[in-house]
Amino acid sequence: MKVVFRASALVLVTTLAACGSDPAPEPTEQIVVREPGADVSDDAAPEPAGEATDSLVAAGKSAFNTCIACHVLEKGGANRIGPNLYGIIGQAAGSADGFKYSDAMASSGITWTKEELDSYLANPAAKVPGTTMMAGAISDGSRREAIIAYIEDASAN
Ligand code: HEC
Numbered sequence: 001m002k003v004v005f006r007a008s009a010l011v012l013v014t015t016l017a018a019c020g021s022d023p024a025p026e027p028t029e030q031i032v033v034r035e036p037g038a039d040v041s042d043d044a045a046p047e048p049a050g051e052a053t054d055s056l057v058a059a060g061k062s063a064f065n066t067c068i069a070c071h072v073l074e075k076g077g078a079n080r081i082g083p084n085l086y087g088i089i090g091q092a093a094g095s096a097d098g099f100k101y102s103d104a105m106a107s108s109g110i111t112w113t114k115e116e117l118d119s120y121l122a123n124p125a126a127k128v129p130g131t132t133m134m135a136g137a138i139s140d141g142s143r144r145e146a147i148i149a150y151i152e153d154a155s156a157n
Pocket of ligand 1: 064066067068069070071081082083085088092093094095096100101102103104105106112117120121130131132133134135136137138147
């Protein structure tokens, strides 16, 4: 609905502009469709790898809302129901200071590469039988990819 509204507003603006001057200016505006809930503020650090990565990270930030009930993702942030996920990529499973992990997680022997994160998020209980992470499975592979990109990006700040 929003998109339709914006598109018609654009047509209106262009039409009005055309009344005042001749020849009518070419419309140069672009309609940018953003995911609801995606943070578009400027304080997100620009990612040198370019726009494709930016939008993946933005999508991941919004998808990370699923995780926020249980996880903080900031340097020195608190453990909640789940451990702080800051810097998790490359870390050994079960190593957040002061968090009480399940035996299953603590003894899993996993190092959280992106691939390991991907398979854990697809099905936590299958990857780590006995894990106490009872929610947060993400069946959509592209959502997992976005979340992992966001975790990596946020951990670099
Ligand atoms: C209902 C609460 C809950 C939700 C929602 C949740 N988690 Fe968890 N998560 C946990 C708990 C509890 C643990 C610790 C599991 C254990 O010890 O077996 C955990 C562990 C993890 C770990 C392993 C951390 C480590 O230090 O080894 C990762 C990675 C993780 N979660 C990622 C996520 C992501 C990404 C999401 C969102 C897609 C998410 N979780 C959603 C509760 C949650």
